[in-house]
Amino acid sequence: MCIIVIVPPEKNPTEKTLRTCFTANPDGAGLMYIQNRKVIIVKGLMTFHSFMKAYEAVPKSKLRILHFRIATSGGVQERITHPFPVTTNTRSLYALNTTADVAVVHNGFIAEYHVEAHQKKTSDTALFTSRVLTVSPLVWENANLRQFLPEKLVILDAVKNKYYTTGEFSKDKDGVQYSNTSYKERVFSYCEICGCVLMGIEKDYCYKCRPSTSSIINPYSYNQYEVDYCDNCGEPYDYNPKVQDYGLCPICREEEEEV
Numbered sequence: 088m089c090i091i092v093i094v095p096p097e098k099n100p101t102e103k104t105l106r107t108c109f110t111a112n113p114d115g116a117g118l119m120y121i122q123n124r125k126v127i128i129v130k131g132l133m134t135f136h137s138f139m140k141a142y143e144a145v146p147k148s149k150l151r152i153l154h155f156r157i158a159t160s161g162g163v164q165e166r167i168t169h170p171f172p173v174t175t176n177t178r179s180l181y182a183l184n185t186t187a188d189v190a191v192v193h194n195g196f197i198a199e200y201h202v203e204a205h206q207k208k209t210s211d212t213a214l215f216t217s218r219v220l221t222v223s224p225l226v227w228e229n230a231n232l233r234q235f236l237p238e239k240l241v242i243l244d245a246v247k248n249k250y251y252t253t254g255e256f257s258k259d260k261d262g263v264q265y266s267n268t269s270y271k272e273r274v275f276s277y278c279e280i281c282g283c284v285l286m287g288i289e290k291d292y293c294y295k296c297r298p299s300t301s302s303i304i305n306p307y308s309y310n311q312y313e314v315d316y317c318d319n320c321g322e323p324y325d326y327n328p329k330v331q332d333y334g335l336c337p338i339c340r341e342e343e344e345e346v
Contacts, residue, residue, distance in 0.1 A: 228247070
């Protein structure tokens with residue numbers, strides 16, 4: 088699912104909040120900010136310690152855009168953590184420390200590029216960035232065109248010295264914006280038998296361990312498939328190995344196909 092955090096100048100989320108973001112989205116982090124009319128990109132931060140070291144090195148006076156990743160297409164790799172510079176140059180696109188006129192982070196899933204990204208062990212966002220956003224700045228500057236971009240994008244433009252967003256972001260009392268709720272600390276309940284995290288309507292026991300005179304039933308469905316979580320909305324759904332679901336629940340998959 089990933090999460091984007093937009094930190095205004097002179098503001099800071101607590102270290103606890105940043106740690107929660109990293110723990111919930113543990114497959115690599117990155118950040119970007121503007122300095123000397125260029126977007127500075129630092130990414131491939133695979134531990135919370137390395138992330139905090141990079142984050143604290145950025146002047147507090149800067150707007151900072153952070154990204155914490157959960158791997159989908161491409162798996163866990165430093166080079167496909169976000170941000171990505173808006174460029175067709177492959178070496179620059181995957182560089183861990185680079186500068187650009189414009190750069191992007193994304194929270195979500197771009198279905199049109201997912202299969203190709205999986206085959207090439209890269210990121211659907213990287214493919215989208217190099218093929219669509221490089222066409223013209225009007226793609227993100229024009230509000231009428233921007234509405235056709237995937238939701239939960241943040242585009243940082245050093246030429247215009249501003250950023251653009253798509254989709255809805257929540258905002259805390261300090262004006263820090265978040266692309267979803269995975270920055271919030273969560274309290275979990277655990278199965279009394281196997282110790283796994285309980286989901287949804289489960290109480291005391293997970294569906295595999297729950298004592299019952301009847302056969303064990305997955306509480307989320309009428310079949311015996313494994314429970315997985317949607318990469319887009321985060322809700323549990325039945326994973327069927329015979330169906331190519333791209334990591335999406337049936338509802339999100341149907342919405343992607345309609346787009």
